[in-house]
Amino acid sequence: MRDDPSHSPDHRGPTTATDSPSGTSSMSSAAHAAPDVRSDPALPRWVTWAFVVNLVVEIGIVVTGGLVRLTGSGLGCPTWPQCTPGRYTPVVKEATSYHIFVEFGNRLLTFVLVAAAAAVVLAILRHLRHRRGFLLPAAALVLGIVAQAVIGGISVRVDLHPAWVLSHFLVSALLIALSVYLLVRLNEGDGPAVPLVPDVVRALAMVTAAVGAVVVVLGTVVTGSGPHSGDAEKPMRLGFAVKDVAWLHADAVLLFVGLTVAVWLAARLTSTARRPRRAWELLGALTVVQGVVGYTQFALGVPEALVLVHMLLAALFVAALTNAVLALRHRHHA
Numbered sequence: 001m002r003d004d005p006s007h008s009p010d011h012r013g014p015t016t017a018t019d020s021p022s023g024t025s026s027m028s029s030a031a032h033a034a035p036d037v038r039s040d041p042a043l044p045r046w047v048t049w050a051f052v053v054n055l056v057v058e059i060g061i062v063v064t065g066g067l068v069r070l071t072g073s074g075l076g077c078p079t080w081p082q083c084t085p086g087r088y089t090p091v092v093k094e095a096t097s098y099h100i101f102v103e104f105g106n107r108l109l110t111f112v113l114v115a116a117a118a119a120v121v122l123a124i125l126r127h128l129r130h131r132r133g134f135l136l137p138a139a140a141l142v143l144g145i146v147a148q149a150v151i152g153g154i155s156v157r158v159d160l161h162p163a164w165v166l167s168h169f170l171v172s173a174l175l176i177a178l179s180v181y182l183l184v185r186l187n188e189g190d191g192p193a194v195p196l197v198p199d200v201v202r203a204l205a206m207v208t209a210a211v212g213a214v215v216v217v218l219g220t221v222v223t224g225s226g227p228h229s230g231d232a233e234k235p236m237r238l239g240f241a242v243k244d245v246a247w248l249h250a251d252a253v254l255l256f257v258g259l260t261v262a263v264w265l266a267a268r269l270t271s272t273a274r275r276p277r278r279a280w281e282l283l284g285a286l287t288v289v290q291g292v293v294g295y296t297q298f299a300l301g302v303p304e305a306l307v308l309v310h311m312l313l314a315a316l317f318v319a320a321l322t323n324a325v326l327a328l329r330h331r332h333h334a
């Protein structure tokens with residue numbers, strides 16, 4: 001970002017220049033034209049890195065958490081916060097299976113996550129305290145991680161009941177969305193939010209985001225009703241028929257795809273700004289790939305490897321959806 005000459009401070013402020021490939025603008029209003037995107041050149045480089053690493057680790061822990069569940073390692077460490085009664089680290093005996101190490105490794109990754117979040121909070125307190133919209137998300141990030149530690153602990157204590165396991169995933173999804181928000185805010189100013197598309201398109205995008213949230217929640221309900229709901233050997237189930245909830249989940253995806261195309265088309269027709277189009281194209285492409293993985297894993301009887309890919313793509317989907325919604329407006333440097 002910082003090396004891009006278009007990010008030079010000399011270009012601050014709204015621009016009416018079109019960035020459409022044809023070079024023709026269909027709008028005379030500056031509000032729906034190309035945004036002025038750049039991060040603050042005065043910020044130390046580590047600040048941007050802290051925000052990026054935080055997002056990557058938030059996505060990564062969804063995958064390692066999935067690995068724990070899919071390899072049946074959830075009770076590898078049978079107690080929490082201690083791994084085995086009286087000890088915080090695994091006790092290696094001849095009969096010890098790999099599960100204890102998978103679960104313990106995932107717990108260790110939590111420390112990386114806490115370090116990344118601490119770096120973000122430190123960056124905000126040291127360099128961004130004067131800016132709008134950072135303190136509250138920083139507090140939410142900390143609270144979310146504390147909530148995850150508590151939910152993770154309860155999940156172990158209730159023998160991985162699916163309701164707690166799926167809450168664990170959903171709080172992670174919220175933390176990913178929050179991390180994307182922070183990164184987007186870092187790359188813009190503190191001026192008032194300027195819409196890059198008409199209000200009706202933004203309203204349609206909000207409806208699409210709500211349907212996207214329903215897709216994700218229904219996905220966790222499918223998981224909670226199937227063989228990967230928690231403990232691999234004696235999984236408790238939410239009690240729904242997997243086939244029914246899986247089709248409901250897939251139908252919500254089809255609705256989501258239709259709405260995404262509608263938002264993308266509307267953004268193309270009503271705005272010369274490139275960012276909204278790009279963001280919704282990325283979201284659409286990711287959704288199609290995720291849809292193919294979803295149908296394939298359903299047809300193949302949910303093999304663990306594909307389910308893990310589906311989880312990674314679900315985490316990326318949350319990030320892309322958050323970015324797509326935020327790409328419909330921009331804050332210039334005040």
Ligand code: HEM
Nearest residue numbers: 216219220222223226228250290291294295298302314317
């Ligand atoms: C935008 C597209 C999609 C998103 C964002 C999405 C999201 C999710 C999420 C978040 C989960 C729960 C992950 C977990 O808690 O471990 C899930 C599970 C699942 N999804 Fe999707 N999904 C999508 C498309 C599809 C499609 C089209 C199908 C086709 C039927 C599908 C089938 C499944 C199945 C069978 C599971 C349960 C896998 C398991 O056994 O754990 N998904 N999905």
